[in-house]
Amino acid sequence: MITRRRFCATVAAAAILSRVTPALAEPSLKVTDLAGRELQLAAPPKRIILLEAHDLLTMSLLHPDPASLVVGWAAVDRIDSELLQTRLLNNHSVSVVGKQTPDTISIEGLISLSPDLVVTTAFMTPDGDKNPMVERLKELGIPVAYSDAASNSTTAAQESDPVAELKASMRLWGTLLNAADKADAFTAFFDRELAKIASLIKDSKPVTTYLEVQSTLDDCCWAAGRKVWGELLARAGGQPLPEVTAPWFQQLSLEYVVATPQDVYIASGGGWVSGSRPAIGPGIDPKLGREGLQRLIDGRTGFDQLPSVRNKRVYGIWTGLISNLPLNILFVALAAKWLHPDRCADLNPEAILDTINKDFAAFRIEGPLWASI
Numbered sequence: 001m002i003t004r005r006r007f008c009a010t011v012a013a014a015a016i017l018s019r020v021t022p023a024l025a026e027p028s029l030k031v032t033d034l035a036g037r038e039l040q041l042a043a044p045p046k047r048i049i050l051l052e053a054h055d056l057l058t059m060s061l062l063h064p065d066p067a068s069l070v071v072g073w074a075a076v077d078r079i080d081s082e083l084l085q086t087r088l089l090n091n092h093s094v095s096v097v098g099k100q101t102p103d104t105i106s107i108e109g110l111i112s113l114s115p116d117l118v119v120t121t122a123f124m125t126p127d128g129d130k131n132p133m134v135e136r137l138k139e140l141g142i143p144v145a146y147s148d149a150a151s152n153s154t155t156a157a158q159e160s161d162p163v164a165e166l167k168a169s170m171r172l173w174g175t176l177l178n179a180a181d182k183a184d185a186f187t188a189f190f191d192r193e194l195a196k197i198a199s200l201i202k203d204s205k206p207v208t209t210y211l212e213v214q215s216t217l218d219d220c221c222w223a224a225g226r227k228v229w230g231e232l233l234a235r236a237g238g239q240p241l242p243e244v245t246a247p248w249f250q251q252l253s254l255e256y257v258v259a260t261p262q263d264v265y266i267a268s269g270g271g272w273v274s275g276s277r278p279a280i281g282p283g284i285d286p287k288l289g290r291e292g293l294q295r296l297i298d299g300r301t302g303f304d305q306l307p308s309v310r311n312k313r314v315y316g317i318w319t320g321l322i323s324n325l326p327l328n329i330l331f332v333a334l335a336a337k338w339l340h341p342d343r344c345a346d347l348n349p350e351a352i353l354d355t356i357n358k359d360f361a362a363f364r365i366e367g368p369l370w371a372s373i
Contacts (some may be wrong), residue, residue, distance in 0.1 A: 029351040031037060031175045034168050034258045035128060045117035049097060049110055051124040053079050055130065055147050056088045057324050058169060060187060061360040062179040065091040069177075071113045074098035080270035083283035087363040090293055102126065107133050111140065117176070121148035147172065152229070161280045162231055166190060169335040186326065186360055193329050193352055194235065198341050201237035206262045207339040209238040210360055213249045215316070217276040217299045221252045230327055238264070239360055259303035264339055265308040267296055267316045269371070276329030282366040283320045289371030297373075313338065316371040326356070327365075332373065334370050352357035 028040040049072040050056060056073065059066035067088060072095040079085050095113060098105035102124050109116060110133075118137055123145070125131040134144050147169060167187050174183025200295055211224040211233055224230050224239060227247035230240055241260050244250050269278030276299065278292025279285075293316050297303045308314055315338050319332040333349040351371070357364045 004242060004362065029175065031102070031145065031172055032168075033145040033172055034165060035122070035149040037129075037146065038144050039145055041143055043116075045069065045115075045176060047114060047116045049073065049113060050114045050147075051075065051105065051116045051118065051120040051149060052319055053077075053097065054320070054324050055119055055173075057084070057365075058147075058173055058321075058326055059177060060088055060362040061326055061356070062170075062173055062182050063177045065090055065092075066177070066362065067094055070094050070113060072097040072110065075100045077272065078323060080272060081281040082271055082325075083281065083366065084271075084281075084320075084363075090102065090363065098124075107136055109143075110137070115142055117140060117158060118144045119147050121146060122150055123148070145172065145176075146246055159248075162325065162328055163190075163194065163235075166328060169325050175203060175312065182360070189355065189359070190326070190329050193333065197236065197344070197347065201336055201340050204237050204340055204343060206228065206234070206237060206239040206340060208241065208261065209233060209264045209335075209339065210241055210257060210262045210306075211238070211266045213268055213319075214323075215269060215277055215296055217296065219280050220254050220300060221257045223250050223251050223252050223257075229322055232322070236332045236339055238335060238339045254300060254302070255358065258306065262306060262308050263311075264313045264315070265306060266335065266338070267293060267314075268319045268322075269293075269316050270319045278316045278371065280316050280371050281320065282369065284368065286368040286371060289368060290373050292316070293371060293373045310373070314373050318369045321369060327369075330356075338372075 029044060031039050033039060046069055049069050050070060053073045056066055056070060057079065067090050074097050075150065076085065076096060077100060087097045097109050125134050137144050169370065170183040170187050174180040211229060212222060213224050213229060214222040220320045223244050224243060224245040225248045226240060233240065241253060241262060243256060267278055269280035269289060271281040271284065274296050281289035293314055297309055297314065303309060317331060318336065321327045329351055330349055333347055333352055337344040337347045337349065353365065
């Protein structure tokens with residue numbers, strides 16, 4: 001039998017629960033993405049779509065099996081190593097949802113995978129929250145986070161800071177993967193190595209360097225710009241050729257490159273060797289990288305007369321050292337050692353890579369990641 005007192009108690013309890021339940025249903029995970037947007041997620045994501053595949057490498061520094069959380073990815077070829085792709089996937093089946101440009105992404109394909117988070121970049125979904133794909137995903141209740149807010153627009157590049165972006169990226173992924181402590185440890189490691197390099201080259205004269213972002217015989221000569229790659233070069237004690245003014249990259253004439261004094265030449269290569277590009281990347285025979293560098297010198301009219309070539313200061317890097325923010329420290333260390341050999345004789349990029357593999361990487365990142373002739 002329900003008494004008046006019991007009825008009133010029941011009503012009061014229901015009123016309290018009505019106030020408590022919405023609070024319990026509030027999203028329990030807050031993150032800030034690299035576009036400065038704050039997102040609230042109900043729980044750590046377990047069905048992630050990556051519109052920039054190399055985010056999987058960043059995830060692998062914080063999670064023992066990141067592909068277990070990924071249901072789809074795009075721009076897979078930007079992980080410029082078949083060996084690394086295979087290792088990162090770790091036998092998981094991940095659907096390819098697009099190629100390297102925004103027009104290849106299908107909103108229907110994304111939705112069909114029932115993601116609880118889509119991670120994109122300013123390049124793959126420009127215009128931020130006004131992008132039609134982002135708007136549609138938000139309408140469906142699918143959160144969208146930006147792992148990179150820079151594109152190759154002039155304004156975005158001028159505002160870039162690779163080190164700040166690395167730290168923001170680590171905070172983002174550390175929160176999403178419940179690995180904040182490990183993310184902080186990586187950031188601290190990154191800062192320590194940068195500080196060592198800065199102390200070694202302090203007050204040194206910048207070394208004029210031809211840093212090439214796309215090194216092929218059939219399409220010369222794409223120089224790194226003043227921002228992004230150029231900022232990392234500056235941290236290594238270098239400076240680009242005088243005529244380079246663009247923020248991201250700039251095509252120079254072969255005649256200008258040959259006629260302009262330069263102390264060091266750094267080419268870029270990767271696992272995909274089309275266009276006589278140097279084959280430099282995880283698991284590739286080091287001999288192929290050196291041969292690729294030699295082809296660039298022999299195949300370009302006048303390159304054999306460059307001071308950098310005559311003085312045997314010709315080097316090559318795997319492009320992943322630039323495109324993957326956590327590996328930027330390897331590029332800075334290598335460039336500092338190449339540009340300032342006397343000051344940086346004891347600098348050991350191999351030891352830096354060993355620490356990344358031992359203390360952070362779920363899957364070993366194999367060399368060679370650089371080459372020289």
